[in-house]
Amino acid sequence: MTERTIAIQIGAVSFMDEGVGQVLDTVIERAAVNTLWLATPTWNRASGGRAEPGRPFPDHGRQEYEPDWQGGNYATVHGEYYGATRLGPVGRAPEYPDWDMLAAVIPEAKQRGLKSFAYFDESSHARALRRYPGFQQVLEVDIWNKPARRPCFNNPDYRNWVLAIVEDYIKSYPLDGLAFASARPGPLDRLLQEPTRQGLGLIVCYCPHCRARATERGIDWRRAQEGHRKLVLWNAAVSAGKRPPDGAFATFWRLILTYPEIVQWQALWADGQHQLYRDIFGTVRSLRPEIKVGWEFSQNLGFSPFARAGQNFAELSHIADFLKLDTYHDAGGPRLASAVRNIARAVFGDADPEQVYPVLQAMMGRDEAPLDELPKAGLSADYIRREVARVDVGREGRSTVWAGIGIDVPVGQAAESDVPPDNIGDTPMTDADLTDAPDLVRTTPGRVKDAVLAAFAGGATGIVLGRKYSEMRLDNLSGVKAALAEL
Ligand SMILES: [Zn+2]
Numbered sequence: 001m002t003e004r005t006i007a008i009q010i011g012a013v014s015f016m017d018e019g020v021g022q023v024l025d026t027v028i029e030r031a032a033v034n035t036l037w038l039a040t041p042t043w044n045r046a047s048g049g050r051a052e053p054g055r056p057f058p059d060h061g062r063q064e065y066e067p068d069w070q071g072g073n074y075a076t077v078h079g080e081y082y083g084a085t086r087l088g089p090v091g092r093a094p095e096y097p098d099w100d101m102l103a104a105v106i107p108e109a110k111q112r113g114l115k116s117f118a119y120f121d122e123s124s125h126a127r128a129l130r131r132y133p134g135f136q137q138v139l140e141v142d143i144w145n146k147p148a149r150r151p152c153f154n155n156p157d158y159r160n161w162v163l164a165i166v167e168d169y170i171k172s173y174p175l176d177g178l179a180f181a182s183a184r185p186g187p188l189d190r191l192l193q194e195p196t197r198q199g200l201g202l203i204v205c206y207c208p209h210c211r212a213r214a215t216e217r218g219i220d221w222r223r224a225q226e227g228h229r230k231l232v233l234w235n236a237a238v239s240a241g242k243r244p245p246d247g248a249f250a251t252f253w254r255l256i257l258t259y260p261e262i263v264q265w266q267a268l269w270a271d272g273q274h275q276l277y278r279d280i281f282g283t284v285r286s287l288r289p290e291i292k293v294g295w296e297f298s299q300n301l302g303f304s305p306f307a308r309a310g311q312n313f314a315e316l317s318h319i320a321d322f323l324k325l326d327t328y329h330d331a332g333g334p335r336l337a338s339a340v341r342n343i344a345r346a347v348f349g350d351a352d353p354e355q356v357y358p359v360l361q362a363m364m365g366r367d368e369a370p371l372d373e374l375p376k377a378g379l380s381a382d383y384i385r386r387e388v389a390r391v392d393v394g395r396e397g398r399s400t401v402w403a404g405i406g407i408d409v410p411v412g413q414a415a416e417s418d419v420p421p422d423n424i425g426d427t428p429m430t431d432a433d434l435t436d437a438p439d440l441v442r443t444t445p446g447r448v449k450d451a452v453l454a455a456f457a458g459g460a461t462g463i464v465l466g467r468k469y470s471e472m473r474l475d476n477l478s479g480v481k482a483a484l485a486e487l
Contacts, residue, residue: 006465007117015105030477034115036105040119042119043123087157116176144229153272177291191346302364333441334440353371401461408442448483
């Protein structure tokens with residue numbers, strides 16, 4: 001059989017703190033890693049930087065928070081590739097302005113027989129991105145016709161900027177692969193699955209490019225926007241406990257019947273995301289066909305039937321060499337508990353979370369601990385096996401499935417005083433974990449081992465250890481090798 005991929009997500013800070021050779025030797029020794037996912041570009045603390053402020057440090061690296069961490073491109077920016085976008089060659093991370101992670105790490109990795117992927121974290125929510133000159137020109141536009149917070153997939157300057165970074169990477173460095181992460185739910189998904197606090201710039205996009213695409217498809221954007229505005233009011237009322245007289249769900253469905261454009265708008269938004277995937281895939285294939293390209297999918301696909309419906313693996317497998325699905329089973333416990341409480345304040349607002357939970361278990365094909373025990377128990381290894389097996393069937397023989405295995409992913413709330421003010425309001429809601437019980441689930445070597453075995457039992461051909469080396473304890477990393485010894 002072909003070699004299993006054992007990949008690990010690593011950000012620049014680990015190499016700077018611990019030395020390139022030292023980090024590579026450690027991940028090989030502890031986890032038999034054969035592939036690096038080098039986090040660049042990233043403006044997201046989930047993939048870049050040390051432990052998040054207020055979170056525990058692991059037993060390696062420097063134990064000092066980075067309150068001013070911004071992130072960005074940790075490779076050299078080659079200006080000649082950025083001519084087609086008004087954003088230009090922006091993006092260099094300010095932390096190590098003269099250090100090129102790809103140039104420094106790839107040769108050392110090759111010497112040790114490791115493959116190197118660029119792990120492109122779109123980080124669409126990040127405030128640091130919006131600081132770039134001209135970035136406000138590429139932002140999505142919300143239901144009140146004002147610029148929102150994330151860049152629009154259908155804006156040619158944003159699209160060309162992403163493609164310029166991709167072209168720069170694959171022409172400038174001997175990479176073996178490129179992984180792209182775009183963890184953002186669409187507007188309807190948001191309104192269905194959680195309180196949206198009056199939309200807060202999340203219900204999008206009504207920029208001229210999106211309106212033009214809608215017109216091409218015969219969708220009346222004014223009707224979509226009118227419907228969205230009513231749906232935001234519905235979401236606000238239901239999440240505040242003011243259940244409409246006909247019920248939360250029936251009232252929602254009536255809005256959909258009155259404004260079918262709302263559903264069309266979600267499809268339009270999702271197609272913008274997938275068109276960016278197609279463009280990235282085609283760009284890499286045309287320039288360096290030997291480079292592997294694939295997509296990361298957020299854990300929310302295992303939580304919300306609406307998010308799950310939005311990612312069709314049969315279709316996506318035509319434009320991917322690998323499909324990486326996050327199955328963080330430790331953090332998944334508190335995260336799922338939060339997701340159930342959220343959805344019971346939105347589309348399933350007619351029932352209590354305790355009533356919603358078993359129905360969702362059945363809908364999503366899960367068999368996990370009772371709701372109130374989830375934050376302490378985490379999800380089982382069998383959750384990973386089921387998720388992987390589902391995607392493995394979905395891919396219809398094309399592409400391949402890699403499981404994202406979480407090691408020491410933070411759970412619960414960080415102490416508020418430790419969170420830099422810049423980060424407040426920037427956290428992507430899909431990963432929001434609202435629990436703050438004292439004894440939340442923790443990663444152990446045994447749980448890592450079970451997770452790895454479950455991923456391969458489900459049909460994965462690889463695993464990707466996440467979220468980032470700089471938050472993983474070394475003894476937990478050793479759980480990977482213990483699993484591999486049993487395969
Ligand atoms: Zn737009």
